[in-house]
Amino acid sequence: MIVFLILLFVFNGTLLITGRWFLYKQKDKFSTIFLKSIQWLMNGIFLIVNSELLLSTMYPNTYHPVIFEIGVSNFILTLIIQIPFYLLIYGFLGFYIGNALLTVLTFILGVSNYVKFTLQGLPLFIWDFLSSKMVTDVLFNMVLKEQLLITILSLILLTAMIWGLKKLFYSWHFPTENWKLRGTLAAIGCISMVFFFFNFEQIYSKFNIQAAEYNKPIQKSYQENGFVLSFLGNSNQHGMVMPANYSKETVAEAVTEIKNKMDAINKPKVELIKEQRPNIIFILSEAFWDPTTIKEAEWTQDPIPTIHGLMETSGGYLFSPEFGGSTANVEWNVLTGFSSNFTIDGYIQYNRTTQLKQAPSIVEPLKSQGYQAIALHDYQKEYYYRTEVYKKFGFSEFISETEMTHHDTNNIGTYISDASIFKEAVELIDKKGKDNPMLLHMITMQNHYPYTSNSKFGQIDYVKNKEALVDGDQFNLYINGLADTDKAVKELLTSLEKVKRPTYVVFYGDHLPSLNNEFYEHATFNTNQNQVVAKHETSYFVWKNDGEKLEVPSEVISPNYIAGDIMERSGLHQTIFQQYTTYVQNKIPAFNKRVYLDKKGNSKKLTNDEEELLDRYYLIQYDMMYGEQYSSKIFEVES
Structure with a gap:
């Protein structure tokens, strides 16, 4: 697929130069109308080729025009919708510079979508580009070294083509005689874009296009409608579909029913004295998963013996709503008690959280009971808008890699190690956790992709038959990181045993790793579940520092239940909503x-x-995230 994208890219670059050469050489032989017609024909070819480049990235194994996949009407609409943007670019930059820029942008967008789709199974979304840090991740961190090299070489090639064009035939200065035409094109393009922005729902409805639907995989929508229509259509999508019966009255009715049911089954809790209130530590372990579930793999030794033991005694599997990425959504599930399984695929709920008047989470109920809340993340603060989100949630402090004391990595150029962030956590508890109980929310980065450097984690052959597996070297490299995490977890728990205050640790992986797609295509999971479910089951356990044997309600849990579960387990006062999630958990332990x-x-x-x-x-979640927050009272701890 990458080679196909490069061929389309080079085709446009070649067309740009040869077209300019032809028009330059023939300017005295043919009429202006004829030459302009040739120029606009070339513009149309650019539009069609660029559209094919973008559309084809949703079909990695397809080698015929995508018009056969999305249908003639969708393909024509794809072209029509792009025309205003092309006119705007032509108006401001002219034909040659405009097409050169459009080709570069289209190629970058296409490669980024292809890489994200093959690694995570999700296409690009408009909100992937709302943060400069997320742009960096999508365009660079997500692109493996081989693909990044190809991208750079292709851009160099086009730059050389354009430079040659400049030297041989063309002045980059805007010709004054074209300003009227170009101004007209820019105005038409701008007006058309505004019209589309305010009427695209009606246009999509006319063509029977659904950009995103609840309970329908977003990948299917992208493949049915094409990348362009879905990408633009999702720009105005809410993260949830409004319930048909949503109103103040229906929310009030639901709240009353929930409250009455919780009052009937829950007994009043005994107030814990401050010294009895436990520390609560959440550890979101980046891309941590039990690799021994791969049926084809043979092992020289157990890479994660400590975590395996804890999973068996007081844990199991987390049924993650994500695969290969979108860490923030899993984190959002855990902290809020809301579920990504009610939302549109791929939408990052932290984007919406920054806009909320009240952002419910586990933080405020804990703070009302004397807790301090600290977030600790060994990466950049700006990513996923965490700085703003954590303020909304009520965290009193957010410590990122910049403020951390320990910055050791597994090897030069990799992320901060789990051992380092765990040391930071122990020191935080020793320093700040003596007088008041603490909620410490940790997000690690050690096992984040890419897994392409043999020196990233060192190299122990945990997988005996790695040569027999597709991308076995990459798989074994990733497992070296998991083994380091396992050792770091053991050291952390040993340190926490010395803490006087009761302390709970909730450890969970956010999603399976972004290994090459070929690995997952050839691997089978040795579980009692189908392969789709198994690709969403990560490791999970609960631990307490006083040696108490903890029971878990089920062998698998959804992340949205964790907050309510730990509040109940700790003997703390829950909000009515947390009581309700615990009640639902007993009926439906995990779901997507x-x-x-x-x-x-x-x-x-x-x-x-x-x-x-x-x-x-669903109704309550919609009300608090996208509605009028009529149900806000059930997110407060009753005095």
Whole structure:
């Protein structure tokens, strides 16, 4: 696919130079109208080729024109929608510079979409580009070295072409005689873009296009409609579809039903004295997953013996809503008790959280009971808008890599090691956790992609038959990182055993790693679940520093239940909403948009009562995230 994209890219560059050469050489032989017609024909070819480049990235194994995949009407609409943008660019920059710029931007966008789709199974979204840090991740960190090299070489090639064009035939100064035409083109393009922006829902409805739908994989929408239509269509999408019955009255009715049910089944809790209130430590372990579930792999030794033991005694699997990326969504599930399984695929809910008047989370209920709340992340603060989001949630402090004392890495050029962030955590608890209990929310980075350098984690052959596996070297390299995490977890828990205050640790992986797509295509999971479910099951455990044997309610858990579970487990006062999530957990231990799991992790069908539970859950979540927040009272701890 990368080679195909490069061929389209080079085709446009060649067309640009040869077209200019032809028009330059023939300017005295043909009429102006004829030459202008040739020029606009070339513009149309540029538009079609660039569209094919973008559309083809959603079909990595397809080698025929994408018009056969998305249909003639969608392909024509794709061209029509892009024309205003092209006119605007031509108006400001002219034909040659404009097409050169459009070709470069299209190629970068196409390669980025292809790489993200092959690594994470998700296409690019407009919100991937709302933060400069996320642009860096999408355009560079996500592109493996080989593909980045190809991209750079291609850009150098086009630059050389344009430079040659400049030297031989063309002055880059804007010709004054074209200003009227170019001004007209720019005005038409601008007006058309404004018209489309305010009317695209009606246009899409006319063509029967759904950019995103709840309970439908976003990948399917992109493949049915094409990249361009879905990418633009999602720019005005909410992260949730409004319930048909949403109103102040229906929310009030749901709140009353939830409150009455919780009052009937929950007994009043005994107030804990301050010294009894436990520290709560959340550890989101980047891309941590149990690799021994791969059926084809043979092992020289257990790479994660400590975590395996904890999973067996007081943990199991986290049924993650994500695969290969979108860490912030899993984090959002854990902190808020809301579920990504009610949202549009791929939408980062932190984008919406920054706009909320009240952003519910576990933080405020804990702070009302004397807790201090600190977030610790060994990477950049700006990523996923965490600085703004954590303020909204009520965290009193956010410590990133800049403020950390320990910065050791596994090797030069990699992310900060888990051992370093765990040392930072222990020192924080020793320094700030003596007088008041602490919520410490950690997000690690050690095992983040890419997994392409043999020196990233050192190289122990945990996988005996790595040569027999597709991308076995990459898989084994990634496992070296997991083994380092396992050792660091063991050291952390040993240190926490010395802390006098009761301390809970909740450890979970956010998603499976972004290994090459070929690895997952050839691998099978040695679990009792189908392969789709298994690709969303990460490692999870709960631990307490006093040696108490902890029981977990099920072998698999959804991340949105963690906050309510730890509040109840700690003997703390829950909000009514947290009580409700715990109640739903007992009925539906884990779920995603299409699969519901029982306590053993087996698929189950919902009863009518269970469907009503999720309908209320959905309604309340929509109200607080995208509605009028009529239900805000059930997110407060009752005095």
